[in-house]
Amino acid sequence: MTRFAAALVVGAATVALSAGAAIAGPTLDAVKDRGEVACGVSTGLSGFSIPDSTGTWSGLDVDFCRAVAAAVLGDADKVKFVPLTAKERFTALQSGEIDVLSRVTTWTLTRDVSLGLNFTGVTFYDGQGFMIRKDLGVTSATELDGASVCVAAGTTTELNLADYFRLKGMEYNPVVFSAISETAQGFDSGRCDVLTSDQSQLYSLRTKLDDPESAMVLPEVISKEPLGPAVRQGDDQWFNIVKWTLFAQLNAEELGVTMDNVEDMKNADNPSIKRLVGTDGDMGEKLGLSADWAANVVAQVGNYGEMFERNVGMDTPLEIARGLNALWTAGGIQYAPPIR
Amino acid sequence: MSSRDSESQVFTPRPALPPPPRTVGLAGWARQNLFSSIPNTLLTLLSAYLVWVLVPPVIDWAILSANFFGDSNDACTGEGACWVFIGQRLNFFIYGFYPDPERWRVNTVFILLALALVPQFFPMVPAKVRTWLGVFALTLYPVLAAVLLMGGLFGLPFIETSKWGGLMLTLVLSYVGIVVSLPVGTLLALGRRSGMPIIRTICVLFIELWRGVPLISVLFMASVMLPLFLPDGVNFDKLLRALIGISMFWSAYMAEVVRGGLQGIPKGQYEAAAALGLGYWKATLLVTLPQALKLVIPGIVNTFIALFKDTTLVLIIGLFDILGAVQSAIVDPAWGHVAIEGYVFAALCFWVFCFGMSQYSQGLERKLHTGHKR
Numbered sequence: 001m002t003r004f005a006a007a008l009v010v011g012a013a014t015v016a017l018s019a020g021a022a023i024a025g026p027t028l029d030a031v032k033d034r035g036e037v038a039c040g041v042s043t044g045l046s047g048f049s050i051p052d053s054t055g056t057w058s059g060l061d062v063d064f065c066r067a068v069a070a071a072v073l074g075d076a077d078k079v080k081f082v083p084l085t086a087k088e089r090f091t092a093l094q095s096g097e098i099d100v101l102s103r104v105t106t107w108t109l110t111r112d113v114s115l116g117l118n119f120t121g122v123t124f125y126d127g128q129g130f131m132i133r134k135d136l137g138v139t140s141a142t143e144l145d146g147a148s149v150c151v152a153a154g155t156t157t158e159l160n161l162a163d164y165f166r167l168k169g170m171e172y173n174p175v176v177f178s179a180i181s182e183t184a185q186g187f188d189s190g191r192c193d194v195l196t197s198d199q200s201q202l203y204s205l206r207t208k209l210d211d212p213e214s215a216m217v218l219p220e221v222i223s224k225e226p227l228g229p230a231v232r233q234g235d236d237q238w239f240n241i242v243k244w245t246l247f248a249q250l251n252a253e254e255l256g257v258t259m260d261n262v263e264d265m266k267n268a269d270n271p272s273i274k275r276l277v278g279t280d281g282d283m284g285e286k287l288g289l290s291a292d293w294a295a296n297v298v299a300q301v302g303n304y305g306e307m308f309e310r311n312v313g314m315d316t317p318l319e320i321a322r323g324l325n326a327l328w329t330a331g332g333i334q335y336a337p338p339i340r
Numbered sequence: 341m342s343s344r345d346s347e348s349q350v351f352t353p354r355p356a357l358p359p360p361p362r363t364v365g366l367a368g369w370a371r372q373n374l375f376s377s378i379p380n381t382l383l384t385l386l387s388a389y390l391v392w393v394l395v396p397p398v399i400d401w402a403i404l405s406a407n408f409f410g411d412s413n414d415a416c417t418g419e420g421a422c423w424v425f426i427g428q429r430l431n432f433f434i435y436g437f438y439p440d441p442e443r444w445r446v447n448t449v450f451i452l453l454a455l456a457l458v459p460q461f462f463p464m465v466p467a468k469v470r471t472w473l474g475v476f477a478l479t480l481y482p483v484l485a486a487v488l489l490m491g492g493l494f495g496l497p498f499i500e501t502s503k504w505g506g507l508m509l510t511l512v513l514s515y516v517g518i519v520v521s522l523p524v525g526t527l528l529a530l531g532r533r534s535g536m537p538i539i540r541t542i543c544v545l546f547i548e549l550w551r552g553v554p555l556i557s558v559l560f561m562a563s564v565m566l567p568l569f570l571p572d573g574v575n576f577d578k579l580l581r582a583l584i585g586i587s588m589f590w591s592a593y594m595a596e597v598v599r600g601g602l603q604g605i606p607k608g609q610y611e612a613a614a615a616l617g618l619g620y621w622k623a624t625l626l627v628t629l630p631q632a633l634k635l636v637i638p639g640i641v642n643t644f645i646a647l648f649k650d651t652t653l654v655l656i657i658g659l660f661d662i663l664g665a666v667q668s669a670i671v672d673p674a675w676g677h678v679a680i681e682g683y684v685f686a687a688l689c690f691w692v693f694c695f696g697m698s699q700y701s702q703g704l705e706r707k708l709h710t711g712h713k714r
Binding site for chain 2: 043044045046047050051052053054055080081082083084085087088091092094095096097181204207208209210316317318
């Protein structure tokens, strides 16, 4: 044990010295010193964070990290991606290994209150849903009485499923697997009629079926799973920056500011747009950032709609409709306070 | 009568008859080995049936109907294996996130490793050369590899360990594990047999502590708990944490393997060494330890192979070893159902390395076979 302790101390000392990236004081200064935002993402979840053949990350969660980097450092590529498993994600944030956790994390009271972190908003309104085979002829989850349902064991998914069927007074026959990928195989091989999981996951599992066209995702959502980025508690400035990065993307979509037209928009007359792109007011300064912070975000990553469509939208293999994630002006619930 | 006598006294043997046709040739071999009894015949038929049922579809899937060329999912017909996927993702599987322009450094490290290790398999290489290559592989090589991979010296750009991945990371983890665990394990084994109570207690505690917990919990402690104990701002490398965890864990196992060898040596050897006037270290290094290590080569290599395969557990702390790289690639929606291809590829990589280690150990056993074998 002493040997181990000694090794740890020596290792810690050498690494701390060689990396020289000690986090001191507020997160913003540390990030600026380091020249990159350390961002925790999933280890591989299509549409949200996945490395391609060259090892470049892409996805909705990844793009949000890039947006934060664009706002803070003016360059969306200055991100250090730290792939994290579900179990170590909160520790990585608490210990300062990462500055932002953007890893399909559901915002719940317990997590917000007791884990020493703050959720900064919702990048994706998810919810548990059902995928069925089309030849079953079912169009609504209320018609699933007596169905056999594939579900991953030990998850909130399993509990939500039981709650839903009890509430509706329906019978079901659970077929339990240990991991989500196995449930998909079970569904594919006909072990069950229905597969349940978070909707975003259902869409990506659907692409991996032998015949994706034979299955469909039902419209009903039986649980609330708002997924959003989180930061460490206790650094309000950093909390505000991350929160307003997302709000800026939402406002940009609402105001029609896109990746392509953001340069032209700097000459716009609309005062809301002027405040957003930094030609009027001192919004950036108030956050401790440059005046064109939001313009950088939109120019390099895009507004929220562009980010959504590029990663999970109808033109991607996932084919997720905007639904709840549409702006409040378009029938969804994505709503951002004004920048003023 | 007399003439008959003189003629027939010489015995001229007739040429031997050919063996009965049912015992020679293919038929004879088959009769003796495959159809010698009713149970044997049944087993043979059953096996033949299984081979007939299993092998052709596998060959068809893996080779005949498989797609080898192309650059996207469209090149895969879906009838056989989609090896295009492996080809397209090969760089990621080997180098992980290592930046493209710097990959020559990884290649150099691979080539140096091959230069140091491959000659060990060939007896025609002079023994002296092989010894020096072995010494190089255990001493200078790890330093050289660390400098090359990490950079930050001699004008090489610094590459963070978070960018390491794929086969390269698997090899780094297992090589460091092997190179550290054997000497540390040997010292622990000697310590556990020591007459000095403090050293013995420390070694026993160390071994029992590390051996008593699963590797997964060691890795979890290193990646989840440890950062919380460290003061703010001290944040040391995740890979280093995993390396220390793996090395310590397997040192404890190695200690027990080596201790088994030390116990297998007759007491006379210890006494003879003492009678020659050799001190503890000389007696250990010249007499007992070489014999002990030779005795437990199978056990040592067994531990090495287990270590090599267990490096995949770093997956759960978010490090992308080759299996992690494969698993993150197969969920890519741009590709169809490629999970089997990915896992087959990963399995093949592991098999090649484990089989190599096993072959080397068998060669070593034959070479060092000096009379203990019964």
